[in-house]
Amino acid sequence: MSNLSFIREPFTERERAILSNYFTNTDKPVFGLINLPDVVKGALFARYSRSDKSLRRLFLDEFWIDTPDSAGTCTTGGLNTERAGRLYDKMILDFGDDSVAQLGGAHLACEQVSNLLAKFIEKGRIASYLEQSTRYVYYNRKREGRYGYLTSPEIESSSCCALYREFMDALFDTYTDLQQRLIPVFRERYPRTEGMTDGAWENTIKAKACDTIRGLLPASTRTNLGIFANGQYYEYLLIKMFASRNREVLAYADMMLTELRKMIPSFLTRVDLENRGRAWSRYLSDIGDDMERFVPQPGAVLPASPQPNTVELVGWDPDAVRRIVRAILYEYSDRSKTQLDQTVSRLTEPELGQIVRAYCGERLNRRHKPGRAFEAASYEFDLLSDYGAFRDIQRHRMLTIDWQRLTTDNGYFKPAILEELPAEGALYDGILRRAQQVFETLRRELGPDTAQYAVPFAFRLRYAITMNLREAFHLIELRTQRQGHDSYRRICLRMYELMRDRAGHGLLTDGMLFVDDNFYDLARAEAEKRKSAKKGQ
Structure with missing residues (x-):
């Protein structure tokens, strides 16, 4: 930092006193906003994109109101929240700029x-x-x-x-x-x-x-x-x-x-x-309402008895390995994707594997995940599982997931x-x-x-999941950890097997080093031990 030069914006002593209440510092190019309502923070950033002023100067010039005393000296003041609200109304209602609604x-x-x-x-x-x-x-x-x-x-x-x-x-x-x-x-x-x-x-x-x-x-x-x-x-x-x-x-x-x-x-x-x-x-x-007209009549109802959960791989890219290698090379080369297609088409399977392994790197834990090139290939699954397992899997927000109505028709x-x-x-x-x-x-x-x-x-729900390979790394490795519920662990292990065997993408799934295919009677035992040790019990 000492070798990096930047312009320090001049503020008066009073301005610094005001700014210190709302910003984590007044003299560095990186700072946080504190003690401000979301409407002011959002409005500040909305103005930020259309002004050549610094954020702290914008705050002083447009969102701070000085209050002069009887002698005409400004010793107090307050936030101009009304201006912030008006700015949002204009940006969202008049201009239709939806992105500013992400700022608070x-x-x-x-x-x-x-x-x-x-x-x-x-x-x-x-x-x-x-x-x-x-x-x-x-x-x-x-x-x-x-x-x-x-x-x-x-x-x-x-x-x-x-x-x-x-x-x-x-x-x-x-x-x-x-x-x-x-x-x-x-x-x-x-x-x-x-x-x-x-x-x-x-x-x-x-x-x-x-x-x-x-x-x-x-x-x-x-x-x-x-x-x-x-x-x-x-x-x-x-x-x-x-x-x-x-x-x-x-x-x-x-x-x-x-x-x-x-x-x-x-x-x-x-x-x-x-x-x-x-x-x-x-x-x-x-x-x-309109879609209800196209829905087929309900199928056969299973008896109210235990039924196994099922996982079916219904869609994948047969050329996923080469697509992913092309995406890997794209970031590090100066060629177009069309040009890289020609390069990748000449690579042997061992050469493709070498590139994929190098991109995965030395993964020391499941949080060390490959980059966005692994988003170049996707997998589509159709699942029928107990609602309890669905509740846990559904929480992965990067999935494209849709589900049907919950019924008792599919067994439990x-x-x-x-x-x-x-x-x-x-x-x-x-x-x-x-x-x-x-x-x-x-x-x-x-x-x-x-x-x-x-x-x-316990009753089974039908739902569909589409996810790219990068998300599959996250979902499958996380949800097969030993402390997970047996129901969704088996579902994710089956996904892994289908990607490896049915899709034939073992070269890609080999990078999933932290898939745990063991089963444990007491899933939470080790986690509770660690928690207890931390508490010194």
């Missing part, structure tokens, strides 16, 4: 949402989410006399309400009963090993029990969801939510818009304007341990067979969308 964000908590709504919200890519874990949160507690499930307004006002609530209570009762039965079974089967504290062992056993029975949690299970996103994401999310006919979705859309307007109002001016956001919502809603997933325990397995099977009956009643009386609330996580 908000943390938003959405509590007591159903898992169906959580998945709806989490479909957006340009946001960060955290939600309650079914591994660490017990769902056997009641609040105000009720288990933690949502009775949607559609069900609440229908003749099916009593049936639905009776089944939900029975489902959570079974969840609680099985949890209490399995914990002593696991304690006996997996005694504490040397080097593991009592606390780490207990946490591991409880996590094992929760993992085993999470399939009994219904899609109506309430969860808490934390979101951090920019204004552009929130605008489109709310427009999609207002296009829905689901009353839970609409109720949360109203609440979210109200709270977001307390934090980033200028970013959401178009959401409920008749000729802007509402017209956009109607456009999305009309498409949904049953953990292997319950096949070994006849009494506990019978409880599990019995309540899930009953789920199919309740679902059929709700689907007949209230329609397939509302009936989804009654479907437990």
Whole structure:
């Protein structure tokens, strides 16, 4: 840094005093913005692109208002938030410059949402989410006399309400009963090993029990969801939510818009304007209505019994290796892609492999991932898996993922341990067979969308995933780690095998050094040991 020269902008002593409250320094070319509302930060950056002034000078000239005292001396002042708001209105409404809505964000908590709504919200890519874990949160507690499930307004006002609530209570009762039965079974089967504290062992056993029975949690299970996103994401999310006919979705859309307007109002001016956001919502809603006309009749319904999860590779690029090698060389050469095609076409397979291995480099851990050249080839999968596994895989926002309605038509997933325990397995099977009956009643009386609330996580959902090779490295290596749930670990291992064997891309998948194809009785054991050691227990 001492050898790098740059121009230090002159500020008066008073200007430095003002700036020091809102910027992390006043004399370096790299600095952070602090103590400023998002509307001012965003407006500053919006002006930044159309001015030759520095950001700190723009702030002083356009977003700070001096307040003179009785003698005419400026000793106090304040932020010009009104100007910032007007600037956003002009940029977004008048100029249609959507990118400025990316310049401010908000943390938003959405509590007591159903898992169906959580998945709806989490479909957006340009946001960060955290939600309650079914591994660490017990769902056997009641609040105000009720288990933690949502009775949607559609069900609440229908003749099916009593049936639905009776089944939900029975489902959570079974969840609680099985949890209490399995914990002593696991304690006996997996005694504490040397080097593991009592606390780490207990946490591991409880996590094992929760993992085993999470399939009994219904899609109506309430969860808490934390979101951090920019204004552009929130605008489109709310427009999609207002296009829905689901009353839970609409109720949360109203609440979210109200709270977001307390934090980033200028970013959401178009959401409920008749000729802007509402017209956009109607456009999305009309498409949904029209598409229903083309949907084929439901296929054969499987019996309410355990069924294996399936993973099918339905699309890939046969020339993926050469496409990726071309992309690798492009960054480091001065040739066009057409010219590089000629070069790559002359390479032998060992030569192609040498280039791919060199590009992967010496990977010391799974976070050392190859660069963007690995985005030049993609894979398309069609999956049928339990909803619980889908919930975890769906959270990878770089995927192109679409899913169908949740039903009981495709059978359910049953953990292997319950096949070994006849009494506990019978409880599990019995309540899930009953789920199919309740679902059929709700689907007949209230329609397939509302009936989804009654479907437990164990039932299988059909969904499609398209991802490039770079994302496959991330997804497969992360989701096959030993602490992962057995259900989605098997799915990702199958993806890996299909890419390697069916697509014939072993030269590419050989770089996935951190795929763990072992299986563990206590998936969380090592992680709990490490956590305990850090705490010094």
